[in-house]
Amino acid sequence: MNLEDKIRQRFMDAWTRYGLLEDGDKILVGLSGGKDSLCLLELLAAQARIFKPRISVEALHVRMENVEYESDTRWLEEFCKDKGVRLHVRTTRFEETREDQQKKPACFLCSWMRRKVLFDVAQELGCNKIALGHHQDDILHTMLMNLTTQGRFSTMPAMLRMKKMPLTIIRPLCLEQEKDIMELAEKHGYEKQLKKCPHEQETIRGSMRLMFEDMERRNPEVRYSMWKALERENKLVEL
Numbered sequence: 370m371n372l373e374d375k376i377r378q379r380f381m382d383a384w385t386r387y388g389l390l391e392d393g394d395k396i397l398v399g400l401s402g403g404k405d406s407l408c409l410l411e412l413l414a415a416q417a418r419i420f421k422p423r424i425s426v427e428a429l430h431v432r433m434e435n436v437e438y439e440s441d442t443r444w445l446e447e448f449c450k451d452k453g454v455r456l457h458v459r460t461t462r463f464e465e466t467r468e469d470q471q472k473k474p475a476c477f478l479c480s481w482m483r484r485k486v487l488f489d490v491a492q493e494l495g496c497n498k499i500a501l502g503h504h505q506d507d508i509l510h511t512m513l514m515n516l517t518t519q520g521r522f523s524t525m526p527a528m529l530r531m532k533k534m535p536l537t538i539i540r541p542l543c544l545e546q547e548k549d550i551m552e553l554a555e556k557h558g559y560e561k562q563l564k565k566c567p568h569e570q571e572t573i574r575g576s577m578r579l580m581f582e583d584m585e586r587r588n589p590e591v592r593y594s595m596w597k598a599l600e601r602e603n604k605l606v607e608l
Contacts, residue, residue, distance in 0.1 A: 372553055376412070377412065379544040379545050383527065389539040389540075389541055390416070390424055392421070392424075395495060396497075398502075399428075399429060399483075399500070400428040401431075402430065404553075405542060407559045408554070409541060410426070411452060426454050427454060427456075430457070430459075431483045432459070433483065434462035442458055461486050488536065497537065498538075499537070502542055503525055503540045505544055506546060506547040506581070508524050508543060508599075510577040511525050511577075512599065513580060514574065524599060525540065527605045528606045528607065529607045546592075
């Protein structure tokens with residue numbers, strides 16, 4: 370099985386196993402411009418051209434004024450146009466006071482504001498689902514982070530139905546491995562971001578990545594054991 374077929378098969382397995390896609394879904398993709406969100410958009414756009422399930426897809430790119438994190442918007446527009454997807458671009462910012470720095474890091478505030486724009490635009494457009502580009506590695510790293518720093522066995526679910534608004538968060542790349550997405554990005558010529566986030570190396574996620582890589586070296590099956598544990602405890606679907 371070639372790379373594209375493998376990724377496509379895992380994508381189909383994910384949405385059937387966790388009920389991520391249904392007839393009539395109008396989905397807003399959070400398009401950061403990184404390899405994961407580009408892969409996600411490509412898969413969902415291809416699925417939208419298939420009769421069953423009948424879905425429609427739009428994309429949103431959020432610019433953050435006060436973080437040096439930048440993608441080539443013109444390239445993203447061409448990418449979306451080529452896939453038959455309409456791209457929306459919004460700009461926002463967050464205010465970081467000294468009190469904020471003590472309580473919440475910049476990454477949290479930035480993510481919070483981006484997510485708020487996603488929620489607002491999804492409802493403006495009449496979307497019932499928001500698709501995010503987190504892959505299996507992201508979900509397992511989050512599991513390790515929550516377990517080792519907060520004493521909780523939890524993670525980012527493949528599907529999360531919001532309680533306070535008529536939206537469902539889905540992660541259709543939940544069965545994909547990051548190394549495969551990286552290979553696809555090179556093969557399909559995804560354009561790299563102009564500037565990466567200056568805070569991305571400051572988070573605990575980097576440590577969790579190293580921990581997980583060490584675990585996989587010691588036991589190549591650890592990924593699947595951890596995933597089975599999440600499924601067994603119903604941590605991947607929250608209704």
